Amino acid sequence: MANEQAHPITVPFLDLQPSYKASQAAIDEALLRVARSGWFLLGQELKAFEAAYADFCETKFCAGVANGLDALHLSLLALGVGPGDEVIVPSNTYVATWLAVSQCGAVPVPVEPDEKTYNLDASKVAAAISSKTKVILPVHLYGQAADMDAIRAVADAHQLRVLDDCAQAHGARYKGRQVGSLADLSAWSFYPGKNLGAMGDGGGVSGSDEALIDAVRVLRNYGSRIKYHNEVKGFNSRLDEIQAAVLSAKLPQLHAATQQRAQIAAQFLQGLQGLDLQLPEVPAWAEPAWHLFVVRHADRDGLQQRLAARGVGSLIHYPVPPHLQPAYAELGLGPGAFPISEAMHREVLSLPLWPGMSQAQVEQVIQAVKASV
Numbered sequence: 001m002a003n004e005q006a007h008p009i010t011v012p013f014l015d016l017q018p019s020y021k022a023s024q025a026a027i028d029e030a031l032l033r034v035a036r037s038g039w040f041l042l043g044q045e046l047k048a049f050e051a052a053y054a055d056f057c058e059t060k061f062c063a064g065v066a067n068g069l070d071a072l073h074l075s076l077l078a079l080g081v082g083p084g085d086e087v088i089v090p091s092n093t094y095v096a097t098w099l100a101v102s103q104c105g106a107v108p109v110p111v112e113p114d115e116k117t118y119n120l121d122a123s124k125v126a127a128a129i130s131s132k133t134k135v136i137l138p139v140h141l142y143g144q145a146a147d148m149d150a151i152r153a154v155a156d157a158h159q160l161r162v163l164d165d166c167a168q169a170h171g172a173r174y175k176g177r178q179v180g181s182l183a184d185l186s187a188w189s190f191y192p193g194k195n196l197g198a199m200g201d202g203g204g205v206s207g208s209d210e211a212l213i214d215a216v217r218v219l220r221n222y223g224s225r226i227k228y229h230n231e232v233k234g235f236n237s238r239l240d241e242i243q244a245a246v247l248s249a250k251l252p253q254l255h256a257a258t259q260q261r262a263q264i265a266a267q268f269l270q271g272l273q274g275l276d277l278q279l280p281e282v283p284a285w286a287e288p289a290w291h292l293f294v295v296r297h298a299d300r301d302g303l304q305q306r307l308a309a310r311g312v313g314s315l316i317h318y319p320v321p322p323h324l325q326p327a328y329a330e331l332g333l334g335p336g337a338f339p340i341s342e343a344m345h346r347e348v349l350s351l352p353l354w355p356g357m358s359q360a361q362v363e364q365v366i367q368a369v370k371a372s373v
């Protein structure tokens with residue numbers, strides 16, 4: 001990538017400072033509270049955050065874990081996925097969605113996205129189901145909910161479970177329902193750059209089935225419910241007290257932050273109309289969390305360079321689809337196996353968007369894109 005720019009970047013792709021400042025007093029207090037408590041794992045901070053986040057998701061339970069990848073992995077294990085099983089995944093997602101399946105010894109079976117929403121095309125799922133399929137694993141990519149009712153209908157028809165990857169969708173809604181309450185289990189990442197980000201790694205699993213959430217809680221702590229008694233071969237995957245306290249301090253701001261993202265997205269959608277540029281398409285039933293604002297352009301790399309020359313940062317989510325990664329050479333899925341996904345990966349570009357972005361920065365992005373397409 002050509003990263004040596006003659007021009008300084010005045011609109012970075014992402015700036016996390018405003019999100020700290022929006023909750024600074026509460027975060028500072030939370031950090032000190034944990035330091036002084038002398039209790040750092042599986043304590044009151046975790047309990048409090050789990051309850052608050054379950055409420056936010058309009059579901060009953062949440063279990064904190066160490067990161068988003070573990071949230072997916074432990075959820076799949078809780079749903080009974082093991083060696084030889086198959087899990088339906090999107091062909092276009094961050095590789096973590098696939099890795100979680102592989103970590104269970106199971107095989108990710110990719111399905112192409114809908115070209116307009118970039119989310120799993122429910123009408124193509126049935127053809128990918130075999131006698132080994134256990135779970136359908138949609139991703140709410142870029143912060144917009146996948147068509148969960150359609151996916152659920154396919155799952156019910158084949159007696160499969162649904163786990164959704166919510167890592168990009170904190171606060172998104174689907175037909176008026178909160179993402180995190182729509183599947184058998186829902187996996188979250190609290191990586192710093194996500195819409196609800198910790199000050200380090202973090203993850204969680206939400207849902208209304210107490211037995212499934214309980215299974216995740218046992219798996220995250222060495223397979224143990226009672227200290228030194230191990231029911232299953234578990235893992236060490238805990239959301240620590242500092243991260244839980246930071247997340248609790250930031251959670252009250254999440255709704256306002258999501259609204260700010262939506263306002264900026266609305267300005268982009270308005271200001272970038274009528275250009276030779278595919279804008280995000282939002283079905284009537286979706287209220288996206290706008291984790292990313294992704295445009296599509298035939299000369300994506302040129303667009304990225306021209307934006308940089310005008311001081312505007314951007315990123316590509318993602319440059320290489322999972323099936324073309326060396327890590328998945330074993331599947332033998334070469335170029336051409338998933339053409340919709342492959343074309344997307346050549347053409348998508350994410351514009352800067354974060355809560356606290358100034359009006360001048362929003363306008364600079366719009367002007368720079370207009371001058372660059």
Ligand SMILES: *Cc1c(COP(=O)(O)O)cnc(C)c1O
Nearest residue numbers: 067068069094096097167189191
């Ligand atoms: C970030 C992300 C993950 C992984 O989360 P980590 O906390 O970084 O492990 C998984 N899936 C998607 C779609 C993501 O964006």
